[in-house]
Amino acid sequence: MNFLQDERKPGWFRFSADLLNLSSEGQEGVAHALEHVAAMTAKDGAAHTSFTAFAGAWGYPTLFIGSKPALMPATTASEHLARYAVLKKHQIKSDRALMVLIDENEHIHSIRYDYSEPVDNEILDDAAAMMRLIPPEVMGRMSLHLTTWRCTSVKR
Numbered sequence: 123m124n125f126l127q128d129e130r131k132p133g134w135f136r137f138s139a140d141l142l143n144l145s146s147e148g149q150e151g152v153a154h155a156l157e158h159v160a161a162m163t164a165k166d167g168a169a170h171t172s173f174t175a176f177a178g179a180w181g182y183p184t185l186f187i188g189s190k191p192a193l194m195p196a197t198t199a200s201e202h203l204a205r206y207a208v209l210k211k212h213q214i215k216s217d218r219a220l221m222v223l224i225d226e227n228e229h230i231h232s233i234r235y236d237y238s239e240p241v242d243n244e245i246l247d248d249a250a251a252m253m254r255l256i257p258p259e260v261m262g263r264m265s266l267h268l269t270t271w272r273c274t275s276v277k278r
Contacts, residue, residue, distance in 0.1 A: 137220045137235070140183040144176060156187050156228060163189035164226035169199055171206055175214060184216040188223050196231045199223055204234055209250040214258050215240035 141149065155172040162170045172187040188203030190196055200223050211219040221234040 136218065136237075137183065137185075140176070140178070140180075140218075141185075143178060143180075148176065152185065156222075156224065159187050159189045160224055160226050160228045163191050167191050167193065169194060169202055171203060173207075173210055175216060181217040182215065184211055184214070184219045186210070186219060186221045188221065190223055190225050190231055192226065196223065200232050200234070206253070206255075207234075208236060209246060209253055210255055211236060212240065212243060212246040213250045213255055214261070 141152065144152070152174060155174060159170045159172045162168075169191055170189045174185040174187075176183060176185075184207070186203060186207040188199060188206070190199035200221075203221050203223055207219050207221045210216075217239060218235070218237040221232075221236070222230060223232045224230055
């Protein structure tokens, strides 16, 4: 959470509360997902993402962790992460998403925060289908705590 509070990054207060609201198991899962994405990138030199959703009494926040391989410009990796996060956030009707871009050493390169309300949008629906995201009816709305994380490669 310190990375959010430093310099008052976008969404720092609300998302810090979301993370603090997780069980210790949930917080450990988030830390593991971050470590896993960095390790996968260090191993194969490709960009990877992790998606975590945790529904609760105060909304449906989602956390997206993306990696930046050493040879990929940060702007390119950030755009890949943002495209995935915006589409998945829309697809599952999350009310807010934090996107954290890290490198293979777990250093944070950028943070984006999207708190736009979920709305019907056929263009985003089509884009999510083209990206072959797992549909919500298959994925299901997970538990109140940490749901699951899934790593995917972004082709260079």
